[in-house]
Amino acid sequence: MRFFILAFFLLVLFYYAAAYDPLDPTGNITIKWDIMSWTPDGYVAAVTMNNFQMYRHIMSPGWTLGWTWAKKEVIWSVVGAQTTEQGDCSKFKGTIPHCCKKTPTVVDLLPGVPYNQQFTNCCKGGVVAAWGQDPSAAVSAFQVSVGQAGTSNKTVKLPKNFTLLGPGPGYTCGPAKVVPSTAFLTPDRRRKTQALMTWNVTCTYSQFLARKNPSCCVSFSSFYNDTITPCPSCACGCQNKKNCVKSDSKILSMVGVNTPRKDNAPLLQCTHHMCPIRVHWHVKLNYKDYWRVKISVTNFNYKMNYTLWTLVAQHPNLNNVTQVFSFDYKPLVPYQSINDTGMFYGMKYFNDILMEAGPLGNVQSELLLEKDKDTFTFKQGWAFPRKVYFNGDECMLPPPDTYPFLPNSAYKNLLVYPKWILTLLFVLIAIW
Template sequence: MRSVVLAFVFVFVFRAAAYDSLDPNGNITIKWDIMSWTADGYVAVVTMNNFQMYRHIMSPGWTLGWAWAKKEVIWSMVGAQTTEQGDCSKFKAAIPHCCKKTPTVVDLLPGVPYNQQYANCCKGGVVAAWGQDPLSSVSAFQVSVGQAGTSNKTVKLPKNFTLLGPGPGYTCGPAKIVPSTTFLTPDKRRKTQALMTWNVTCTYSQFLARKNPSCCVSFSSFYNETITPCPSCTCGCQNKNSCVKSDSKILTMAGVNTPRKDNAPLLQCTHHMCPVRVHWHVKLNYKDYWRVKIAITNFNYRMNYTLWSLVIQHPNLNNVTQVFSFDYKPLVPYESINDTGMFYGMKYYNDLLMEAGPLGNVQSEVLLQKDKNTFSFKQGWAFPRKVYFNGDECMLPQPDAYPYLPNSARQKSLPFLTLVSCVLLVIFTAW
């Protein structure tokens, strides 16, 4: 009984951690379509669709793994490759591409020969978010599988799917047989369908990806000189001893900006020790509008953020009038609430957030129309409720530290005291 309760608690906690209220239907779906039978197996097309609105897979790209149900081997692949061949010593004539029980597959890099390419392949494993670029949110490859069975009844579904993209955080469910995929011929006059199809759904959990946040948020405003910084050690201070100052001579050494295989960061020394900081500045106040400046700063000397995205939840985002130097798209997780928007870089202009240094930042300004029923500068209303960078939620300052309006109670008491003084002066003068 105790084990059942523990299992229930684990499932509940995992689902809660993986659930994203701003993207409730977001997932990566891996579709496996058997297109033809061979002498000892089949040829399949494996398609990875990223249905997440604002979380993409950045360089160095996705890594897909699974465990064969029987003694399958991979004879050949187009558009991808396995990282290891495994022990193929029992094969004499033709040598398979991979004989491992648990193969690990990666995408090919751009520029490979044409005969090794497949549609939507060869992007180095980079897959855009569906909400940002639907056409680039797909990755695919072709695989020829042997010793697998040659009919729907003899083929066994692979097990234990894993997806890394490019780090941990994704959990994949079991493969499930679904209705066969239909395809339209190039002349669009005839439909064909796969001989067999199964799907695997993978969901992301920031809780599983890392124990500390990967970004933080700071605030400032025109009506208060106080800047609310990121909290100290927001992203953990385990890199405190290896961080470098912005004027350190180590930054002139060759190769210091080269990413490492273990993705170890080289952070600029800050009190928050985060790779990324988002700053929200309430800049101007007009009669019917108000203006906000947003700045994203990269403090990691070993990381370029490609296809970066910034998601912000604020009640006045339902009245965005103009966004300068960023692309913007509203996100509507609930039909009746439009308080969330996605900002991302303009293609070939600022869609690459450079590593730490003089060029390691991107900035924009947002003009918003006031909603007279709700707009206020009081009690931190002008600051966002949630901020996500590249799909991970950033740590916000404590509400009691937000820039506040000048104390109006004190200003209101002065005229009252002046009035009392005047009354008393008149009384004494009359005497």
């Protein structure tokens, strides 16, 4: 009996440890339900989903929101979204509800729907940007008309058992809680109105719940050592090893091979690590006051285009980033006293889409960092990141004892001087 109690507590402790992200400790998705008006048998509500996660977004095929009604509610209509099933509405005559299920499931509409079906911040195919990447796009909303629900704050019952999929598992939603009513500005922005009743639901993400294995890995190399430290073997699990595809396979020329499946199952290129994503960190150059890093992200999944991708790295010298050449960059400061984490993401219309595996399935950039004289060193793997995340999931790093090591040659011999200085030296030597 003691064993089972201990196992239970360990499981609970492990779950909360996995759900807590020290790089984004307050990140969550908050679902706000605002009752805007009463109807003869219920209410009309605006449902707003705000993604307050700094670097984790909801990508295609988008979010799926579900709940359980507390009574015998039905959905008369939805604007800006739709339910996936109507359910049994046979007892209704005349006007038929949009959905009669006890446990409705709602999805966003695709872009381009008629104007009369749109609602503010709707119709993006369920794609919601990360808050740190684009706050204006980190929201999705729809309007719902609910019947058989009660027509006052005292008779309305809060829905239960909220679920959020986005676009896979990983999110756990807490209970709905009544909060102070939301205040709104009228369209002319000259007058405030207020929701008749508001409740919130908070959903948090756990990589442990989302998948058994990591979804990305990291490899290292440097200018001062010919050794390349690859991703660990089977870093993302080898369950797809039997169905992987070689880069020269004839299968890749078949029509429709890149079409995603409904279950989001990958079609991976055969590699020793079997990861959909590999991040490569290369220590490229060393100057007197600066050093230079090249970052490459490669897609090995033939069925996935990663839109709005994000890459997060933790390294002590990221507090002195001087220039990032072909990614957008934003420092993340989870604690005020530490500035060692940054988020990289693609420039719009240039490299914000990481194409499926193949010749175009790669994005790369370089960053220039100013040296911190007190801490900078190439020894003991200091130049490599402590943590790397892709799309909000932590990637597997190689073991520290396999990092490219610094040779015994003098540190000053590693300095790279600008080409014009070298050219001038050669000219002077020739003249001499």
